[in-house]
Structure formats: structure tokens, C-alpha cells
Amino acid sequence: MSEPGNRTPSEPADSGRTDPLVQLSLRELRQRTSMKWRTHPADVLPLWVAEMDVSLAPAIAETLHRAVDRGDTGYPYGTAYAESLAEFAAERWQWDGVRVENTAIVPDVMMGIVEILRLITGPGDAVVVCSPVYPPFYAFVSHDGRDVIEARLGPDLRVDLGALEDAFIRARRHGRRAAFLMSSPHNPTGVVHTRAELEAIAALARGHGVRVVSDEIHAPLVLPGAHFTPFLSVPGSENGFALVSASKAWNLAGLKAALAIAGSDASDDLRRMPEEVGHGPSHLGVLAHTAAFRDATDWLDDLLIGLDANRALLGELVEEHLPAVGYVSPQGTYLAWLDCTPLGLHDDSPSSAGVVSDLAGPARMFLDEARVALSSGHVFGTGGAGFVRLNFATSPSVLRQALAAMGRALAVHQQAPRT
DSSP states (O other): OOOTTSOOOOOOTTOOOOOGGGSSOHHHHTTOOSHHHHSSOTTOEEOOSSOOSOOOOHHHHHHHHHHHHHTOOSOOOSSHHHHHHHHHHHHHHOOOOOOGGGEEEESSHHHHHHHHHHHHOOTTOEEEEOSSOOTHHHHHHHHTTOEEEEOOOOTTSSOOHHHHHHHHHHHHGGGOOEEEEEESSOTTTOOOOOHHHHHHHHHHHHHHTEEEEEEOTTGGGBOTTOOOOOGGGSTTOTTOEEEEOSTTTTTOTTSOOEEEEEOTTTHHHHHTSOGGGGGSSOHHHHHHHHHHHHHOHHHHHHHHHHHHHHHHHHHHHHHHHOTTSEEOOOSBSSEEEEEOGGGTOOOOSOOOTTOTTOOOHHHHHIIIIIOEEOEEGGGGOTTOTTEEEEEOOSOHHHHHHHHHHHHHHHHHHHHSOOO
16 A cells, blocks of 8 residues: 555456556557667567657647647746646645746756756765766766765665765865755656655755755556655655656657656756756657646556556566566666576676666576566666666566566576586
């Protein structure tokens, strides 16, 4: 049962709901031209990058069709995006803390993160991340001249407060400014931070003079049994920031637009963001994201039911085909973090964290021998070697096909003579 507060989708016996994950055939999906379906050869089942195998929510498609029919393809304008997010946050998370005047439209979440870090840190300053974590946290931050410091997650895949405090101390040495870039819910583990955890993080950050930037792009994708708490809703978060977008939950990565939200004590910082940053999002992107938060919540409910079923199915398939692989059911996102270290397919040499195209260990074997594309764990930083990230936002039939192929390939691989 979910904690009180979040509205959890339910499925009445005769609801007549439609699972967005079962509407498209594999043949139709292979006609797509996006990164997920074009990076690898046509015989590969792609379960890697965070794109979902769904059609657009009807309310979003209708919004875009109307705009195109009107020729309404100019520059974005207005505050409807922020207003729709405020309504969504109040309805879903019982949080009324989104103030339109404390928001800014940015091209996407990662570019928004970079721009906020530029406001509160400088070249040579430190940014703390909890590894293993989303690879662009390393790439974007280091490419902008900041020093990335890792605070490794605990064995339970949750934030280790002791490790985090140690990282804060290292980050602040020699008077450096520092920020904590948090993934909430956490990518790749699917962990949803509790209110108590977020309160402890806020207190630690305040105590050590560290600013928190919370990436909440997966926030609408919290599954039954867990509760999402916006970081900016907890005491001590007033000088922090959050980044939110509809791109993951409604599959809108190709329609660029996101929102940066400042805590009450950070609004002056946000107002220093250069005006040209707001020129990056597209008008159609803003329209689509606004429609998602305001008009496509029923579609999201149906999606969450399908994802909940898929995460349970994935657990069954892992047990059947890959019994040596560790699988902790994610609380949120549509990403599963699979522990393949018992397979002995990896090494512990230094990783190239942030190099998204790199494949190693189990991910390389499953691509080459099972024709299933997964995200290689080593690019997620310390603690990622020997793991793979699997995107289960697809049809149950594709999941079954992929896991069966992985099981067959592993059996053959383990029987092959070693040279």
C-alpha cells in the first residue's frame, strides 16, 4: 500500500483502461527514427536509453495538431507551463510550493542543471553526486569545469548519509563553493527518497554550506507502494533548486522544454539566469509539456498501471532466465538496475563515467550474443561495473522475448571454452 499523500492509480475490474505499453507492435516500433531504435542494427531489441514504446497521449497529440494546423510554431510565451506544473504538484504530491515567479523555462533538465550550477558555483568548485548515477551528471558537470565528487550509495542502493557528509566536507575544502546534484527519484536504481531522507539531506547540506540541485525529471513516474516528496517541500531546502519536465513520464524527449524551480531563498539566484537560456525551449515543446501536466493525467495513470505490471513481470523473467542476476524492484522510473556481478563478466578497472556510448562486461555480452541493448553499468560511475540498466517501458511481449534471449545467450556463453 502506498503512503498517504500521493494519488495512486487503481484499476477497477471493468475500467476499460488501455495500457499505453501494448498499443504498438514491434514492427511499428522499428519504423521509428529516434536514438533508441536507430543506434543499433535492426535485429537488436533496444532496452537501453530512456524512451518509452508508447504513442503520444491523445491530449498532447491534439494540442500539437491544433498548433500545427494554426501555424502556431513561433517563439514560446507565457507562464502556462509553470501553472500546469503547479496544478499537477498540488493534485499529485499535495505540494502547493510551485510559485510561477520562482520558475524559469529552460531547454531541458540537464541544460537547466548546468545553468543553475553556473549561478551558484564557478570553475574549480565541486559538485557532489551519489554514484552510481545518471552518466550526464559526470559529463555535463566536468565539461563545465567543475570537480565531480562521488558519495557512493549504500548497499541498499539508498543515499548513505555518512558518505554524503564526507563528500560535502571534501567538496568544501579550501573554501570552495559546492553543490549536491541529486537524482530524485534516483536513476538508475529507481529508489524514491523518503521525506525523512530528504530532510536529513537538506540539514546536512545547510550545515556544510552546500547548495542542493534536485533533478526530478522522473517524479511523475513513482509506482504504487512509494511516495514522491518534492525536495523543495522539506524544511531546510529553501536555498535549493529543482528541475522538472514531462519528458520522461509522457515520452517527450524530442520536444524540448523543462522548468527550473527555485526555493524561496534562491529566487534571486534564479533571476540572474541569462535571458537567452529561455530562448532554447521550443514553442511546441512548451505546449506539449503543458498539456501533459494539465490534460494527460488519465493517460499517465494507465501508464503507471502498465509499468507496475511490467516491473513484476521483469522480476519473474529474471528469476526464470537469469537466476544469478540480482534484481531489486524499483520504486519509481521505468528503469531496472540489474546486478550481473555474479556472472563474472566485468572487471573493476576505472570506468569512463559519463561516456554514454561505452559498452563493457555484461552489456557488451548481451548485445553481441543475445541482440539485446542495455545500458552498461560502468558509465554510471563508482559502483556501476558489472551492472546493467534495463528500460522496461515496453510491451510485455518484448520483455519476454528479450529476457529469454538473454538467458539463452548467457547459457551458451558460460559453456563456451575459455582461451
